[in-house]
Amino acid sequence: MTKVRIENVSKYFGEVKGVDNADLTIEDGEFFTLLGPSGCGKTTLLRTLAGFYQQEEGNVYFGDQCINDLPTYKRNIGMVFQSYSIFPHLTVFENVAYGLKARKVNKIQIKERVLEALRMVELEDYQDRQPALLSGGQQQRIALARAVVIHPGILLMDEPLSNLDAKLRLKMRADIRDLQKKLNITMIYVTHDQEEALAVSDRIAVLKKGRIQQIGKPHEIYLSPVNQFVANFIGSTNFLTAMISEDVNKGSIVTVANKEYPIVLKKPYSGPAVYSVRPEQIKIKRTSSDGPFVKGVIVEATFLGEKVEYNVQLNHTTEIIQVNEHAVHYDLLMNKGEHVELYLNPEEAVLFSKDGEEVLNIHDNYSSTVYEPV
Amino acid sequence: MTTTRALSTSRFKLRWNSWDIITIIAFIFIILFMVYPLFNIFLNSFFYEGSFNFSHYKDFFTLKYYYSSLTNSLLVCGLATIFAICIGFPMAYILTRFDLPFKKIIHILIILTLLSPPFIGAYSWILILGNNGFLTNFLHSIGLNTPSIYGLHGMIWVFTVQFYPHIYLYVSGALKTMDSSLEEASESLGSNKLRKLRTVTLPLIFPTLSTGALMVFMASFADFGTPMLLGQGIKLLPILAYEQFINEMGSNPAMASTLSMILLSVSTGILFLQRYLVTRKSYSMSSMRPPKVIKLKPLQKFFAMLFVWLVLAVSLIPQITVITTSFLKTNGPVFTNQFSLDSYREVLFRVPQAIINTFSYSALAIVFMVVAGLLLSYIVVRRSSKISALLDTLIMIPYVIPGTVLGISFIVAFNKPPIEITGTWIILVIAYSIRKLPYTMRSSTAILYQIDRSVEEASISLGVPPMKTFFKTTAILMLPGVLSGAILSWVTTINELSSTIVLYTGATSTITVAIYSQVFTSSYGTAAALASILSLSTIASLIIVTIISGKKGIPI
Structure with a gap:
């Protein structure tokens, strides 16, 4: 249970910055996720915290202690790896006891603590097995027990679920989340799976090319992305080309899909922009009428169980918009070829500058703090 | 910020210190015991009566006495390689592609042939086809005159029989990983069987085949015992180098150095030639579907079996002869038909030290190799850098150093202070x-x-901590692989003759040296007993390696 302070940390690989000036604080007992596509620097940052990499710049504190010069084996961390990294020559019990032996804990206590840890991951019946004979999910549980049994200050996980099959992944992530809350341990979790990140995290940092783009609670990141990259990476969204203009009478206006909507800007702006609206934020209906509605034709309708996904070709542009609708009454669902009209929901849409780097409007979603490196 | 950087670099060094020290020790060892001796004989080869010149090289290439040893060597090894391909390739093809019984046993017996020392093969062929050999005498008695085994053709025969397993092992490895769809594609394009073999199969396995051929050539080129036993006046290069060095009537270390350099250049040259031939022709094959095993018609099967068992019989005859004759009563150089343990008794009384020496020296060398193998492979694989790549290359150089050359270079380098270890164990x-x-x-x-x-x-x-981690995890996990390699090293070490013959003194004689001198003094009984001890140790070691590698699935 340790607060982690990462202060202007940069890690270079030759000339390339693996991590570029990361600056953040992870609270005691927080489930903190580093999220991003491969090569974004999330694993590099995690391994820097673990001490497998040494940062060239900046400081890392566990609690009040600066651990820059503390080798990995003295950092009191628990770590879970993508490839399980179980010791194949030791039994399940010996695997979990490994860190305790290194800490010279006495035998009776080792036995007690190992069994308790194995109980937590529901593997107490497997203590004498050879791990090679166990399934991937079971091996990852052993790794989890092995990491938490030493009562680490922080728990680091590097894509722990990506080698498991989809169903097991869902169960394991819930279990990991529960365990973390039960033990009230500070967790730093690396994943490229945005859905997983949203599901388990207290807060998420989204990374791209070594730089942290945004830090926030899952809903903040989802509903109020700070740039086009984050909006695109988290969930799915529609990006429409838009034009912002100033009107003396009406204030700021955005033109998207041949319709004009009034908007509130953070600061004066006019010119091309990107209009981002999520599939479920768009309203879709059959009847046609005038008003703020955009007309189009359904070019594809996909039934996905709990929802239906429509791809709608807009009438006046070449753009295709994805719209989701809850599939409550199957009879009421629409089919391919039907003419529809859409409400593009400018209240909830996020407008980005043309380069995608900046949010222009004030929208009805949660406003989040923009990440500004110090 | 700068202090952080300074701190982090200092810590980085501290953390990996132990590996750096091991790397440095490895380099010192290699420079001292490989680079320095080789460099020494390189220099030595240019000194004639105290001055620097090329007269030894000139002598070598102008005097028939010298250069004929090179042409002999090239002739013998070249032909042995070609014949080994002629035997090894069909063996591999038959055993991988056709459905024959006892494949596994045949495979192990072939490996066994490879691991027994060639000079024991040469010696038992003398027992069979020598001037007083079983077969020679038998054929004589029915009025047939056979050519003697002595001479170049005898060496070619022994090397072929001894080293075709190299070809077999490499080619069958390649044939097993070749995707069957390639050959099927060729067939579907209308190729008949021979054309398919020529246009698809052969080009694809050429790189591996050439590696096998290289192994045959190198092994026979560096071999000392066979040409020594079968030469009778006809000299190959290693023999000449050895004799120049050891000659009782005034040895000529400088000429021996020159000959060593020529040996070394030829084997290095052949290695590079093979690499050059392969570079533009190597294909990476991933076998999605291993080739199917073809069922043969009874008659075809009979001939395939006949070929395989004939080759196997010929290659096992030396072993069987040696072991059988070791239990026969001898009368001077002549074996009688009576069973007896006299030869073994004799061996235990006369050369017990040689037996002890062989096993204790080899054991010490193996302990060293296991430790070095563990640590150095870790440095090469896990801490890869330009320095570790250089280390890797240096460690692999002994592959091309003939034993005689290494022996000569050691004596030249270490018979004087600061390091004076010539004549010691x-x-x-x-x-x-x-x-x-x-x-x-x-x-x-x-x-x-x-x-x-x-x-x-x-x-x-x-x-x-990292170093303790290495010994608690990776080292333990590596052990089966390291041991299976070490056992192969062990087998070739107890059978080592070519450098021992140069380096031993009376007190440090080994089994192989003892066999060699027993054969020379025509004490065939004791030689057979000693050779049997070696053969049985080899078989036992091979069984152990099969068990270890079989259990852990490590390919050898």
Whole structure:
């Protein structure tokens, strides 16, 4: 249970910055996720915290202690790896006891603590097995027990679920989340799976090319992305080309899909922009009428169980918009070829500058703090 | 900010110090015991009566006495290689592609042939086809005059029979990993069987076939015992180098150095030639579907079996002869028909020291090789850098150093202070370690590539320092691979003759040297007993390696 302070940390690989000036604080007992596509620097940052990499710049504190010069084996961390990294020559019990032996804990206590840890991951019946004979999910549980049994200050996980099959992944992530809350341990979790990140995290940092783009609670990141990259990476969204203009009478206006909507800007702006609206934020209906509605034709309708996904070709542009609708009454669902009209929901849409780097409007979603490196 | 950087670099050094020290020690050892001796004979080869010139090289290429040894060597080894391909390739093809019984046993017996020392083969062929051989006498009695085994053709015969397994092993490996769809594609395009073999199969396995051929050539080129026993006046290059060095009537170390350099250049040259031929012709094949095993018609099957068993019989005859004759009563150089343990009794009384020496020196060398294999392969694989790549290359150089050359270079380098170890057991153990380390290294690195790096990281993260982590995790996981390589090193070490013959003194004689001198004094009984001891140790070691590698699935 340790607060982690990462202060202007940069890690270079030759000339390339693996991590570029990361600056953040992870609270005691927080489930903190580093999220991003491969090569974004999330694993590099995690391994820097673990001490497998040494940062060239900046400081890392566990609690009040600066651990820059503390080798990995003295950092009191628990770590879970993508490839399980179980010791194949030791039994399940010996695997979990490994860190305790290194800490010279006495035998009776080792036995007690190992069994308790194995109980937590529901593997107490497997203590004498050879791990090679166990399934991937079971091996990852052993790794989890092995990491938490030493009562680490922080728990680091590097894509722990990506080698498991989809169903097991869902169960394991819930279990990991529960365990973390039960033990009230500070967790730093690396994943490229945005859905997983949203599901388990207290807060998420989204990374791209070594730089942290945004830090926030899952809903903040989802509903109020700070740039086009984050909006695109988290969930799915529609990006429409838009034009912002100033009107003396009406204030700021955005033109998207041949319709004009009034908007509130953070600061004066006019010119091309990107209009981002999520599939479920768009309203879709059959009847046609005038008003703020955009007309189009359904070019594809996909039934996905709990929802239906429509791809709608807009009438006046070449753009295709994805719209989701809850599939409550199957009879009421629409089919391919039907003419529809859409409400593009400018209240909830996020407008980005043309380069995608900046949010222009004030929208009805949660406003989040923009990440500004110090 | 700058202080952080300074601190972090200092810590980085501290953390990896132990590996750096091991690297430095390895370099010192290699420079001292390989680079320095080789460089020494290189210099030596240019000195004639105290001055620097090329007269030894000039002599070599102008005097028939010298250059004929090179042409003899090239002739013998070249032909042996060609014949080995003629036997090894069909053996591999038949055993991988056709459905025959006892494949596994045949495979093990072929490997066994390879691992027994060639000079024992030469010696038992003398027993069979020598001037007083069983077969010679038998054929004589029915009025047939056979050519003697002595001479170049005898060497070619022994090398072929001894080394075709290299071709067999490499080619069958390649044939097994060749995707069957390639050959099927060729057939579907209208190729008949021969055309398919010529246009698809052969080009695809050429790289591996040439590696096998290289092994045959190198092994026969460097072999000392066979040409020594079968030469009778006709000299191959290693023999000439040895005689120039050891000659009782005034040895000529400088000429021996020159000959060593020529030996070394030829084997290096052949290696590069093979690499050059292969570079533009190597294909990476991933076998999605291993080739199907073809069922043969009874008559075809009969001939295939006949061929395989005939080759196998010929290659096992030396072993069987040696072991059988070791239990026969001897009358001088002549075996009688009576069973007796006299030869063994004689061996135990006359040369017990040689037996003890062989096993204790080899054991010491193996311990060294296992430790070095573990640590150095770790440096090469996990801490790869330009320096570790250089280390890797240096460690592999002994592959191309003929034993005689290494022996001569050791004596030239270490018969005077600061390092004066000529005539001691230490020089033998070091020579063995240097020569056979490549085997252990190769299997150690192979297994290390299969071990996930994060196993170590897991251990470190759990609070165990890096060096201790290595011994608690990776080293243990590597052990089966290292040991299977070490056992191969062990087998070739106990059978080592070519450098021992140069380096031994009376007190440090080994079994192989004893066999060699027993054969020369025509004490065939004791030689057979000693050879049997070696053969049985080899078989036992081979069984152990099969068990170890079978259990852990490590390819040898």
